[in-house]
Every structure is written in structure tokens, then in C-alpha cells.
Amino acid sequence: MHPSFLPLLCCPKSGSDLSLSGEQLDTAGLIVSGTLKSADGTTYPIVAGVPRFVSTEDYSESFGYEWQRWSRVQFESENVGTRMTGHTTRMFDMVTGFTADKIAGKTVVEFGCGPGRFIDVVARRGGRAVGLELSSAADVARKNFAGNSNVCIVQGDILNPPFKSGAFDFGYTIGVLHHTPSPDTGLQKLVSTVKSGGTIACCVYESTGGRGLYDSPAVLAYRRFFNSLSSHWRHTLARWYAFFSAYVLYVFFAPAMRIPGLSVIAGWLSAQVFPGVYYLRDARWRVLDTFDAITPHYATTHTKEEVVDWFTKAHCSDIKQSPFGSTSLTAVK
Ligand SMILES: C[S@@+](CC[C@H](N)C(=O)[O-])C[C@H]1O[C@@H](n2cnc3c(N)ncnc32)[C@H](O)[C@@H]1O
Numbered sequence: 001m002h003p004s005f006l007p008l009l010c011c012p013k014s015g016s017d018l019s020l021s022g023e024q025l026d027t028a029g030l031i032v033s034g035t036l037k038s039a040d041g042t043t044y045p046i047v048a049g050v051p052r053f054v055s056t057e058d059y060s061e062s063f064g065y066e067w068q069r070w071s072r073v074q075f076e077s078e079n080v081g082t083r084m085t086g087h088t089t090r091m092f093d094m095v096t097g098f099t100a101d102k103i104a105g106k107t108v109v110e111f112g113c114g115p116g117r118f119i120d121v122v123a124r125r126g127g128r129a130v131g132l133e134l135s136s137a138a139d140v141a142r143k144n145f146a147g148n149s150n151v152c153i154v155q156g157d158i159l160n161p162p163f164k165s166g167a168f169d170f171g172y173t174i175g176v177l178h179h180t181p182s183p184d185t186g187l188q189k190l191v192s193t194v195k196s197g198g199t200i201a202c203c204v205y206e207s208t209g210g211r212g213l214y215d216s217p218a219v220l221a222y223r224r225f226f227n228s229l230s231s232h233w234r235h236t237l238a239r240w241y242a243f244f245s246a247y248v249l250y251v252f253f254a255p256a257m258r259i260p261g262l263s264v265i266a267g268w269l270s271a272q273v274f275p276g277v278y279y280l281r282d283a284r285w286r287v288l289d290t291f292d293a294i295t296p297h298y299a300t301t302h303t304k305e306e307v308v309d310w311f312t313k314a315h316c317s318d319i320k321q322s323p324f325g326s327t328s329l330t331a332v333k
Helices: 004-007 057-067 087-096 117-124 139-145 184-195 217-227 233-255 262-272 283-294 305-313
Strands: 018-025 030-036 041-048 109-110 128-133 151-155 168-174 194-201 316-322 329-333
Touching: 004 018, 004 128, 018 041, 057 139, 057 233, 057 283, 087 117, 087 168, 087 329, 109 117, 109 184, 117 128, 117 151, 117 316, 128 139, 128 262, 139 151, 168 184, 168 316, 184 305, 194 305, 217 233, 217 262, 233 262, 233 283, 305 316, 305 329
Parallel strands: 109 128, 109 168, 128 151, 168 194
Antiparallel strands: 018 030, 030 041, 194 329, 316 329
């Protein structure tokens, strides 16, 4: 991490400033290791360029596994000339509206950055990007931006973030808060780290009454099953199923979903028995997104009214639905 990011950090327990000691810098002047110390003496290590405010991945272990295995599949640069060209950038634009003219030179935080596909968009637009991530995907993200002095990856908890209040110009969280035990608290914490007048974007799973992938009976049952297993078997069996769904079941489901009559049967089968991301035309994305749907420990779904309520309670104004969907909203602090 570049030393210029240090003033944004604070002790997640007390909110006090942190002092750095024992630091080692690389040839580009980035901090590789050292110790951060709060006023009350609590210490937090910087290991492999990442300040660490948690000592375990906690419930996010499946994400650590997922992002180590598929570390760059959704990065724009990996999809040039494929059917998924532009997908990540379009999604970022629809959810946040953070165009280059808005964020160039600004400090932008992402809560739950995973390996950093959206951090990549921010960095390419000239923003100073900070990604907060609970799982070991923090290390994956750090590697994805190795040597980039405009990107800082922090391992910590959204519900107890190690950032000063009002530290950032913009903040966003995409596909993350529903994976925490308290999404509304997560949004409040995100808002608190953004300056007054700054824009915040939040996108969570939508409640569909069981009609959508993420709250379908099949996905709920698969999640319950995989979460009853040891992490070795959870990851192994879920990965096997994700490949089976993405390569074998897809051959039936993709065309069947488009044929009137058959689409009803295919829809019922995918909702009740064989969940999968059959609408994506890239097999690597299907594997990743199927694994992502069936393994998380927490995965709640929400309504637009709930997200509006979270923003309202966080004292935001100008709350608007984004073009991405009913549970993707932006607001101004
Ligand atoms: C579905 S992934 C989305 C990653 C990224 N936003 C994207 O769309 O590519 C959700 C991420 O949120 C992270 N996460 C979940 N709970 C978290 C928490 N309490 N604090 C920080 N990160 C968290 C997970 O580890 C995971 O990497």
C-alpha cells in the first residue's frame, strides 16, 4: 500500500489514528510490511502489502476459495473480444453512474471488493481506489494490483470498518451486503466513511418470492446442504456441481429456456432441482456465478423499500433507483 492511504485508516474499535512502525518498503515506495498501532495500544499487522484488521476469514471462507480459483475471470481485460466484453464496465456504470469525469483524482471506496473487478474500473478511470474485503480474496486483489500505487486493499469487516468517517469522496458496494449478517448496518457504515455531499451506490439481491435464482427453492436447498459440510467437501462438491451445471445442464437449459412450452418445464426444473446461471453465454462465468450462488453462508434478498429505508436511516437524500434494477440504488450523503 502507498503511504498516502494511511491517513484514511483508523482503529476499527476506537476510531483513533494509527501510527506505523517497523515498516519495510519496496523499491516503488509501497509499504510491504509493518505494524499499525492505535492510541490504546491495539496493533494491526501489514502483511504482503495488505493492512489486516481481522485475524480470520470468518463466514466468508467460500469467497476466499472462489476468488483464489477464479481470480480474474470477470476482469474486463480477460474478456476482450468475447461474449462478455464490456459486461463488468456496463454493470459498474449502471449501478454507480461513477463516470471518469466524476471520479478521476477522487478517492473511492468499495465495500466487499473480492478480487477487484470494479476496483479495476475505478483505477482505469483515474480514481484512487480502496477495497475492503473480509476473505483471503484480499490477497488475490492485492496481487491483481501489484505495484499500483493508486490502489489500496484492506482486509477487514464491513460491519466494523477501519476507515475514518468522511474519508472518501465516493463509496459503493455491489453484490455484497446481503452476504453479511446485517446489510442495513453495512450500508450505514459505508455512508459514514463518505464525505458529506458524496454519492453512495448499493446493489443487493432482490426478493422475487422464489422466482429468481438467488431465492429459488433449489438454491436455498443447495446452500443449506453445502453449508452443512466441512469446507473441503463444500468447496469440492459445489465446484463439481458448478461445472456440471455450466457445461452439461446448460446444453439442455439454454435452448429450452427459449422454446415456448419447454421454457415452463425448464424454468420449473432450474428453480426446484438444478439451479444454474443458464442465461450467461460464457462457461467460465457460469461456473463462477453458480458456485457463488450455492455456497455463501449468508445470502438474504431484499426489496427496493428496504434499501430506501437503509439510506433514509443513514440520513441520505436524493435516493434513486439505478438502471441496474429495483434493489440497486444511489444516494447522496
Ligand atoms: C459476491 S462477492 C462480490 C465481490 C465484488 N463486489 C464483485 O462484484 O466482483 C461478495 C464479497 O463480499 C465479501 N464480504 C462478505 N462479507 C463481508 C464483510 N463483512 N466485510 C468485508 N467483505 C465481506 C466476500 O468475501 C466477497 O468477496
